[in-house]
Structure formats: structure tokens, C-alpha cells
Amino acid sequence: MADRFAPGARVRTFRHDPPHHTRLPRYARGKRGVVVEPEGRAELADVSAQGHGDAPVEQVYAVRFAARDLWGEGDHHVVLDLWESYLEEVRDDER
Amino acid sequence: MSGDHHDDALISRRVRRLETLLEERGVLSGGALDEAIDAFLAQSSPANGARVVARAWVDPSFKSRLLADGTAAVQELGYMEGSYQRLRVVENTESVHNVIVCTLCSCYPLRLLGPSPSWYKSESYRSRVVREPRAVLAEFGLALPAGTEIAVWDSSAETRYMVLPRRPADTESFPEEELAARVTRNALIGTAAV
Known part of the structure; x- marks a missing residue:
């Protein structure tokens, strides 16, 4: 299956706050970042951690966030490893 | 939530229970897990x-x-x-x-x-x-x-x-x-x- 996002793609993380395990840390929810690279496909931890044997396998991406977009300040970057379903595309006409 | 560690004690209890069961049923000998962990850490x-x-x-x-x-x-x-x-x-x-x-x-x-x-x-x-x-x-x-x-x-x-x-x-x-x-x-x- 083709990757949904290419390196350089602008993405936004979902804002969801699920009752179960997730690997999308709270501080990075609803934030905009840029895809650095695909890391390889892996079982979605949100599902496998619940003991389901049929967790979907998705591409995981390294996604880079500017500190300013995460915290409102700072000049560093944070890179997180995020499953494809945590991400949505930011359209070109969005500022 | 993985960010909160309030369920650490529960997980530890489950792991210990699982170890005990594996030993009781003869799947693992006593100490086999410790040996495996020691061998991993030695490397x-x-x-x-x-x-x-x-x-x-x-x-x-x-x-x-x-x-x-x-x-x-x-x-x-x-x-x-x-x-x-x-x-x-x-x-x-x-x-x-x-x-x-x-x-x-x-x-x-x-x-x-x-x-x-x-x-x-x-x-x-x-x-x-x-x-x-x-x-x-x-x-x-x-x-x-x-x-x-x-x-x-x-x-x-x-x-x-x-x-x-x-x-x-x-x-x-x-x-x-x-x-x-x-x-x-x-x-x-x-x-x-x-």
C-alpha cells in the first residue's frame, strides 16, 4: 500500500483524547508539523495495546514540529514518531 | 493512558502472576527469566x-x-x-x-x-x-x-x-x-x- 504522506508534506495531528492507550502524546495533539520520513509499517499501538490481535498495520512517520507551534515559544524542533491515522493533510490554501 | 503511571502496580502484579503460572505449569524453570534478562543486559x-x-x-x-x-x-x-x-x-x-x-x-x-x-x-x-x-x-x-x-x-x-x-x-x-x-x-x- 502506498504511503499517504511524502517527506515534506504538511500535516496536522488529531485532537482526539481516547480512553485507551495511544502513542500520540497530549502535547502534540491538534498541532501542525512536517513529515520528515516514513519509518516503516507497524501495528497500530492504540489497538494492539488493548489486546486485539487484529490491529491494523500502518506506516509510521517521523514528523517535525516547531517548538513555537507546540508551546507558543522556543526556537527548537521536536520530532515525533506518529502512526498514519494520527495525521491529516494540511491543505495548501490553509495558512 | 501511557503518560500516567497509576497502573504500574497493576501491571507488575499481572507480570508476577504470569511468571508464577509459567513456573507452576513447568513452561519456565525458576530463574529462567532472570537469566534471560541478565544475558540481554550483559550484551x-x-x-x-x-x-x-x-x-x-x-x-x-x-x-x-x-x-x-x-x-x-x-x-x-x-x-x-x-x-x-x-x-x-x-x-x-x-x-x-x-x-x-x-x-x-x-x-x-x-x-x-x-x-x-x-x-x-x-x-x-x-x-x-x-x-x-x-x-x-x-x-x-x-x-x-x-x-x-x-x-x-x-x-x-x-x-x-x-x-x-x-x-x-x-x-x-x-x-x-x-x-x-x-x-x-x-x-x-x-x-x-x-
Whole structure:
């Protein structure tokens, strides 16, 4: 299956706050970042951690966030490893 | 939530119960798990990561392979064989300094860095290094020039990160082993320079 996002793609993380395990840390929810690279496909931890044997396998991406977009300040970057379903595309006409 | 550790005690109880059952049913002999863990830890040491770094410093072609595919490159040296994890090595340069963290728990490439230090697992390091890395690094005694960009790598999935520190000046004549002896665990995490 083709990757949904290419390196350089602008993405936004979902804002969801699920009752179960997730690997999308709270501080990075609803934030905009840029895809650095695909890391390889892996079982979605949100599902496998619940003991389901049929967790979907998705591409995981390294996604880079500017500190300013995460915290409102700072000049560093944070890179997180995020499953494809945590991400949505930011359209070109969005500022 | 993985960020909250209120269920640690519950997990520990479940693990102990499972161990007991495996021993009672004769699947595992007493102590077999401890032996397996000891054997794993005996092969896990920051000396391994240090050897990888020293090789990258003296061998430009190995360094390119290491940065392109960390897992395959360290396997050339006999590390991480049979590991399902992906190793990504991030290179410090004149303009960029890298530092690793796992904000959700304490993930880190054990085989190359050895057991993680307690500060790496602390709530304080995990919550602060993603927010104010320059201040945290300064507390470790690492003062970076104002112009150096900082990249923090938060291992939230199956990739494990290791920092390739900058080679110190005036070490051109050093043999590989002597270079490796200079590389500390903190340098491999990014909280120290070499």
C-alpha cells in the first residue's frame, strides 16, 4: 500500500483524547508539523495495546514540529514518531 | 493512558502472576527469566554505542551507511541482531545538536546505550527536554552557542534513536579504541558533548 504522506508534506495531528492507550502524546495533539520520513509499517499501538490481535498495520512517520507551534515559544524542533491515522493533510490554501 | 503511571502496580502484579503460572505449569524453570534478562543486559552497554561512533568517525563510508540505515550498519558490527526495532542515528553538526527522549515512557536503544539512567526515566527530564531543551542541556553542563539549532527526538513508536556526537578537535591521530573510550552514554543521548 502506498504511503499517504511524502517527506515534506504538511500535516496536522488529531485532537482526539481516547480512553485507551495511544502513542500520540497530549502535547502534540491538534498541532501542525512536517513529515520528515516514513519509518516503516507497524501495528497500530492504540489497538494492539488493548489486546486485539487484529490491529491494523500502518506506516509510521517521523514528523517535525516547531517548538513555537507546540508551546507558543522556543526556537527548537521536536520530532515525533506518529502512526498514519494520527495525521491529516494540511491543505495548501490553509495558512 | 501511557503518560500516567497509576497502573504500574497493576501491571507488575499481572507480570508476577504470569511468571508464577509459567513456573507452576513447568513452561519456565525458576530463574529462567532472570537469566534471560541478565544475558540481554550483559550484551547491553554504552561501550557498544561508543564503538559504533568511533567507527563512524574513522570510516566515512560506514558513517554514510550508519546515517542511512542505522540498524543494518550496527549489525555489520554485530549489534542488534534479530532486533525488530529500527535504529535511527542522528548526527550532531556545527549547526544542529540532537537530543533524545521518550516522553511516554523511557524507550531508548538499550543494546547500544546500556540500561537507561534514572534521570532519563524521570518525569522532569521527559517533560522539560521537549519544552526547554537549551535550559535542560545547560543543567547537564552543556552550553550550546545561541545559533545552534536543537532537535529533540521523542521516540513515540518503534524507532530507537542514538546521537552521533561531533568528533573532538585534535583527535586525528587517535586510534579507534581511544576515540571510543571518550564517548559517554550521555553523549549518545545528546546531554553531553565529547
